[in-house]
Amino acid sequence: MLYLVPTPVGNLEDITMRALRVLKEADLILAEDTRTSGLLLKHFEIHRPMLSYHKFNEHQTVAGIVQRLLAGETVAVVSDAGTPGISDPGFLVAREAIRAGVEVSCLPGATAFVPALVASGLPCDKFCFEGFLPQKKGRQTRLQQLASETRTMVFYESPHRVVKALQQFIEVFGAERPVAVCREISKVHEEVVRGTLTEALAHFTAHEPRGEFVIIVGGGEMKSEK
DSSP states (O other): EEEOBOOOOOOOOOOOOHHHHHHHHOOEEEEEEEHHHHHHHTTTTTOOOOEETTTTTTHHHHHHHHHHHTTTTEEEEEEEOOOOOOTTTHHHHHHHHTTTTTTEOOOOOOOSSHHHHHHTTSOSSSSSEEEEESSSTHHHHHHHTTTOSSEEEEEOOOOGGHHHHHHHHHHHHOOOOOOEEEEEESTOOEEEEEEEHHHHOOOOOOOOOOOEEEEEEEOOOOOOOO
């Protein structure tokens, strides 16, 4: 069995009892960063073998992991925070395990964009998740493709690119487009800045962006059918 196990994005109390049980029973834990996951496991007194599994080595290690699964081992995948596979490693090993006939289960649990979306005050019945935009090549092209998007849009962004991202959003979506900029979800300094893109840009120009960010941008108005 392969388990994809969500881990807290902030408050350690967000982990589920089931997640703790699966981690305690796993023969092997695949960790995006063994140091980060090691702190989590130590906190909950979980002592299981770990193997580093991240975007730089997943193609080289996935075959061996599938063989261990086929041999009867239970493997749990965790990322640094949140649900594996959502802008984190997890997809490749899940796909290859399924192809090999191994049962795959993803536990429900923490992920950053869901609380940010729901708390944004913007429509969340229909939305598109974009995750991290390309840093350079293809970034502007993707934004232009989203110019006519009518659903609420969800982006992840690093703190040192938040101001630039808001500037680009203004250029593509317009200065008055509603936005909610959420940072440090489920942490001590959690903050949501709501308003227009112009207002959000002014805030984070005056206050240095720090922490992990989720940016929720309102969709464009639906065009009337002729």
